[in-house]
Amino acid sequence: MSNNLKAILGPTNTGKTYFAIERMLAHSSGIMCFPLRLLARENYDKITKILGKDKVALITGEEKIIPKKASYFCCTVEAMPTEKKVEFVGIDEVQIAGDSERGYIFTDRILHSRGTKETVFLGAETISSKLKALVPGVKIEGRPRMSNLSYIGRKKVTRLKKRTAVVAFSAADVYTIADIIRKQLGGAAIVMGALSPRTRNSQVEMYENGDVDYLVATDAIGMGLNLQIQHVGFASLRKFDGNSQRNLTNPEIAQIAGRAGRFLSDGTFGVTDYASEMSEQTIDSVENSKFDQISHIYWRNSNLDFSSIGNLVKSLEVMPSEPYLIRKNDAEDFRHLLHLSELKDINQLAKTHNEIKLLWEVSQVPEFNKQLTNDHVILLSKIFEQLILKGRLNNDFISNHIFRIDKVSKDIDTLMQRIASIRTWTYLSHKNNWLEDTINWQETSLTIEDKLSDALNIELTNRFVDKRISVLGKKLKENTQLLIEIKSDSSIYIDSLKVGEINGFVLKLTDTTTPSSDLFLKNLKKGLVDEIKQRVKIFYSIEDERLTINDNAKILWDNFPVGWLSPSDNIFNPNVQVLNSDLLNQDQIHLITQRIKMFVDNKIEKNLSQLIDIKEEDFDNSSRGIIYSLKEGLGTTTIKNIFKAYKEISDNDKKEFSKVGLRFGVRYLYMPDLLKPESVKLRALLWGIMNNTYYNAALPDDGRVAYTPDETAPNDWYNKIGYSKLGDRVMRVDMVERLLALIRVAAREGTFKITEEMLSIAGASKEQMSKVFLDLGFENTDKNKKNEITFETLFKKKQKKILFKKKQKSNKKNNLDHKSKNKNKIHKNNNEKINKNSPFFVLSNLKLKN
Structure with missing residues (x-):
């Protein structure tokens, strides 16, 4: 039997896996075990291309493709069909037996899995002494690396050469580094253990195709990724191993660094900006593949007792017989079992040998979504209860859990969490005796995983790859012309990639960040020269x-x-x-x-x-002042502003003013044609340009002659657009003049009342109209100003208040004489100033009733 046991040990890039598959295919049947689902799938695809799909099976926790005539099986170590008898058995990466998380499973396969004709163990030379102890008589064959691996020191991330993989040990660090590379170097592919195989393959394909020249990964890159990597840069030499932060071991560094330089091509490794220095001893160990032997490996008893839950726990706690074996005491499935055994309902349901064995199977359902909650244990308890009580999982129960995950998101972390969650159901769907319609649920869960995986690939690419540089780089490598296409909607495409659009004459990039290479914009602008030339020509001749x-x-x-x-x-x-x-x-x-x-x-x-064309030189001096004030007011000015000049207008100028469309009112001088909606908007615009302030919210709707004011706009601004703010209403100035005309007619007896016509002109309520009157110089005659305003409320012209300087000595008689003299003087002056032909004369002689 010892002649059939062989171990091929050595560093990465020694052709070990290729040798094992070649040996397996030399037999009539075989099983090849890999440490990762990704590797199992990758090698399954390679072998099916040689033998066809009917002869090759794939078995992982989440994927099972088992043709009836299958003779060769690619599987993960955990999913290996241990009961199947085949001529050849191969186990890859056996040094993982020294890993605290999964080591006990590898140890079990090393101890118990054998081919009837040949068994081959593959791995690092560090496991050789323990292999000899575990499998006496095993023949160990060493293999040297096919190419050299050299340390080149520290490099900034932005100075790394192309075809580099940067390795970090947390998702946050991976994202940070990838962001830097995108901004400075064009972009990077992402490889992390949390990615689904489909997403990982899409990202790797992008790197292999040359769409990007950099890859940022976690230590998931350390196994099975045979890529065109020339250099590996370590962003850190420490990692969190599930319990604490620790330094990487030399073999771990070598496993990762060994991804650089494949087959006969030499590779390099080093550290980046913030990583600690790599010791001379570590560098020498990695370059020359000199490592200490693994001192211990992990083990767990596989001869389990299902007579009771307590006995099952005891059998899992059996201590190993050899000192170099460490019992695995905190495996995930064991923790699940302990939690489930604490539930009263579970204890009542798990009594017989088969029920307890089923409980152990349920405990082994992986928790892919590593959340620090009790949700997974609760799910497992419900699964066990349904299997015991109903024999199958209820379809409604399955669909409720599966379809709540079927949601695409733009958030990378959310997508990864949902992929992890659906993987649990993909795993369950392959438990043929647990579900009624296994094929349907396998297809459903796989479809959801693929959809989420594609969405994740898109989001990773959108975030960490500047596609513009990717396309340009590819064209430059191929030495082909950059083809620019401009669609009818002005969108710009380069080889089916939308890179931007031309808005008028301005280039607007789809990705607003500055391209990491000036070559992109230079080539793009060069390709748009003829388009811009044509656009300018069209623009000059448009209506x-x-x-x-x-x-x-x-x-x-x-x-x-x-x-x-x-x-x-x-x-x-x-x-x-x-x-x-x-x-x-x-x-x-x-x-x-x-x-x-x-x-x-x-x-x-x-x-x-009509306003601009008024020529000041055609008028006398007084009229020129009026024209100046009118133009300064953009077509409107108050009579108060021009009152002195207004008195001195010659008869000829009055005729000329009338010809050019000026209207003199009681309160305003204005031009009716400039009160049209388009003119009002243009007046507001010109004022805004001059003052760098725009009160667009305060503009009236087209055709509105009265409206509620916007408090942000000053009173003077309303005058500039041909309106007047009165109380809490804004009225067009011609409407103000109409309102004053109505008041003149109504106030012939001194007082007047609000009419419906007045309200209609101002679009105001009676209360609002009283405030309009107040700003026009009229007041409520009711001494109790708090009374409701009605159609019977009387208004009159406000009395002017006369202010006098106080004298230190005076008597009542002198004061009365002084007031009388001043009053007469005021009336005398007013009579002298007011032209009898002016509308002000009418207002000043209104008879007011007390």
Whole structure:
């Protein structure tokens, strides 16, 4: 029998796995055990290409493909069909027997799994002494590495050469490093133990195809990834092993570093920015494959007693017979068993040999989603109860758990958690005697896992790969031209990858981060030269209807911004600024500026020419002051502002003012044509440009002559757009004049009342109208101002308050004489100032009733 036992030991890249598979296929049947589901699947795929799918089986905890005529089995160590008799048995990475987590399973396979004709153990040379102790008579054959592995020291992550794998020992560190590489070097593929095989394969394929030149991984990279890696950089030399932070051992460093340089190609390894220094002894050990022998290996009794739960626990606690064997006392399945055994319902259901054996099987359902909760034990208890009481898991129970996981997310960690959760149900779906419709649930769980895996691959790629640099790099490697396609919606594609769009004349990248290589933008801009040239030509000849000015003075071409207006020394002639674009040259900017200028001039001419075209030189000095005030008010000014000049207008100028469309009211001088909606908006816009402030929320809706004010806008601003803020209403100035006309008619007897027509003009309630009256100079005659305002409430013109300077000495008679004289003087002055033809004369002679 000893002649059939062989161990092929040596470092990575010695061809051990290739030799074992070749030996297996030389027999009529065989089992090859791998440490990872990924490796089992990878080698299954290789062998099926040689023999066909009907002769090869795949058995892992979550995947079972077993053709009826299968003679060769690729499986994980845990899922190995130990009862099957085959001619060849191969066990890969047997040095894992020294691992505190999974070592006891490898030890069990080393002790008990044999081929009828040949058994081969593969692994590191560090296990040789323990193999001899476990399997006396085993023939050990050493194999040297096919290529050299050299230490090259410390390198910053951003200075690492292409085809480098950076290794970190936490997801957070992997993400941080990958972010740096994306920003500086274009992107990286991600490999972590928590990734599903499908996601991992997609990421690896991206690296192997040359879409990215860097890979960031956890120590999951240490086994079975035969990639085109030239250098391995350690981001840390410490890891958390499930219990505490510890230094990596030399064999662990070698296992990971050995990924660099495959077959006959030499490789290098080193540390990155923040890792501690690697000792000379470690470097020498890794370069020359010189390591201490494993001092102990893990073991657990496999001869279990199912007569009672207590006896089962005792049989799992049996101590090993050899001092170099360490009993595994905290395995996940053992912890599950202990927790379940504490539940009263479980104890009542698990009495017989078969029931306790079933309880042990249920305890072995893996907790892929490593959460620090009791949820998994609760799930296992429900599974056991249903199996005992109903013989099968209820379909509603299964679907409730499975379909709550079937949700795609944009968050990487959430996706990984859901993949871990569905893996539990993928594992359960392969328990043929536990489910009624195993094939259906296998397909369902696998479909969900694939969907989540694809979503995870997309999110990893979106976050950690600059696809622009990936595409460019590939084209440069292939020495082929970068093909740029511009769609009808202005989207820009490079080899089916949308990289951005042209908004007007501005390039907007889909990925807003700065590309890590200037070559990308340089090549992209070069490919857009003809497109921009054609766009400028079209823009110069377009109709005005295709251009608009938004509320913030931006110029839009078919809704895309192309420029904006800025202040000048003439409010009616704002400056034109073209939106900054690296795609435009100075001649093109000049043409765009000219076209925008023509559009703006046409718009101002159309809406404000009546005001702008008034020529001051055609009027006398007094009238010129009025025109100045009117233009300063953008078409509106108060009579109060121009009262002195108004008195001195010549008859000829009055006629000329009438011809150009001016209207003199009691309160305002205005131009009716400039109160149209388009003119109002343009007036507000020009004021906003000049003052760099826009009160867009305070603008009236088109056609509204009265509305509720926006408190952020100042009173003067409303005047500039042809409106007036009175009380808590805003009214167009021509409506204010109409309201004053109604008041004049109603107040012939001195007092007046609110009418429906007044309310209609102001769009106001009676209470609001009383406030409008107050700002117009009228007050409520009711001494109790708190009374409700009705149609019977009387209003009158407010009395002017006369303020006098206080004298130190005075008597009552002198004071009365003084008031009388001043009153007469005031009336005299007022009579002198007010023109009898003015509407103010009418208001000043209103007879007020007490």
